[in-house]
Amino acid sequence: MSRGANDQPVLALRGLSKSFGGTRALDHADLELYSGELVGLVGDNGAGKSTLIKTVAGVHPPDAGTVVYQGEECVFRDPLSARLAGIETVYQDLALCDNLTVWQNIFLGREINRGTFRPRPLRLLAKGKMRREANRILTERLGVGTVPIEAHTGALSGGQRQVVALARSEAWEARVFQLDEPTAALSAEASNHVMEVMERLKQRGAAVLIVSHNLPQVIEVTDRIIVMRQGKTICTLNTPETTPELLLGLMTGMILPSDATASTAGNGTGSVPASPGAAPDDGQQREEEL
Ligand SMILES: Nc1ncnc2c1ncn2[C@@H]1O[C@H](COP(=O)(O)OP(=O)(O)OP(=O)(O)O)[C@@H](O)[C@H]1O
Numbered sequence: 046m047s048r049g050a051n052d053q054p055v056l057a058l059r060g061l062s063k064s065f066g067g068t069r070a071l072d073h074a075d076l077e078l079y080s081g082e083l084v085g086l087v088g089d090n091g092a093g094k095s096t097l098i099k100t101v102a103g104v105h106p107p108d109a110g111t112v113v114y115q116g117e118e119c120v121f122r123d124p125l126s127a128r129l130a131g132i133e134t135v136y137q138d139l140a141l142c143d144n145l146t147v148w149q150n151i152f153l154g155r156e157i158n159r160g161t162f163r164p165r166p167l168r169l170l171a172k173g174k175m176r177r178e179a180n181r182i183l184t185e186r187l188g189v190g191t192v193p194i195e196a197h198t199g200a201l202s203g204g205q206r207q208v209v210a211l212a213r214s215e216a217w218e219a220r221v222f223q224l225d226e227p228t229a230a231l232s233a234e235a236s237n238h239v240m241e242v243m244e245r246l247k248q249r250g251a252a253v254l255i256v257s258h259n260l261p262q263v264i265e266v267t268d269r270i271i272v273m274r275q276g277k278t279i280c281t282l283n284t285p286e287t288t289p290e291l292l293l294g295l296m297t298g299m300i301l302p303s304d305a306t307a308s309t310a311g312n313g314t315g316s317v318p319a320s321p322g323a324a325p326d327d328g329q330q331r332e333e334e335l
């Protein structure tokens with residue numbers, strides 16, 4: 046990944062906090078995403094990963110902090126607003142409409158709002174187009190021929206539902222993709238397809254944030270990895286310098302972010318502290334600097 050000094054992040058989170066009753070799910074979380082990169086977000090169960098994604102996506106309003114998208118501070122009041130702005134999210138719990146068909150789910154919200162597939166007064170023509178496009182996305186772009194586009198998504202397997210959610214992301218041609226455990230329910234083959242799709246999204250300039258507990262897979266596909274612990278983004282690492290053991294240590298608190306920093310300092314591409322107050326290691330760009 047090469048980045049010019051003047052590049053601005055397409056998405057930047059600054060000091061994002063969110064509590065549910067007494068539970069502090071997000072505690073001054075910082076994060077930056079640039080166009081054309083794939084970033085992993087890892088952390089133990091309950092670390093706040095899904096909350097972070099949902100706060101960006103307009104599901105949860107933040108208690109404090111800002112979301113800067115394409116240089117402008119914004120808070121999305123609902124998921125459709127985020128989506129229309131170009132932030133597409135595949136949720137861990139999916140959020141498909143089970144009473145709609147596969148193709149209707151893929152185009153849900155878009156068919157009446159904007160985009161190349163906006164229906165003309167002749168609705169039947171638009172439906173035909175959406176069916177064909179849904180089929181093309183599934184078979185050609187995702188390489189999945191086993192999801193019937195006329196089926197109601199409530200009748201699909203977990204893996205098939207995940208593929209529909211990803212196909213929807215493809216159809217929207219978003220600038221930012223947030224994917225929460227996109228391959229957890231998939232077979233090895235389908236999981237590889239999903240990884241290929243993410244790589245293609247990145248190649249066409251999208252910024253992709255992937256949450257996953259599959260650390261070897263995260264290390265295989267990402268450019269950078271952000272570690273969350275107890276609601277905080279404690280550390281950002283360049284992926285080539287990570288190992289599953291290092292990530293696990295950071296996630297569980299067995300390794301301190303400053304130790305991870307020290308272990309990679311001096312080679313010019315070391316880790317970047319992500320939490321406010323953490324010490325910079327080697328003059329690299331810090332999360333909070335831009
Ligand atoms: N809607 C909610 N209401 C109340 N508490 C919530 C809600 N959503 C999340 N939490 C709490 O916030 C904390 C962070 O949860 P979150 O789902 O963000 O974690 P996570 O990192 O995604 O975990 P996992 O890896 O298990 O998916 C947890 O303690 C969780 O119980």
Ligand SMILES: [Mg+2]
Pocket residue numbers: 094095096137225
């Ligand atoms: Mg989660």
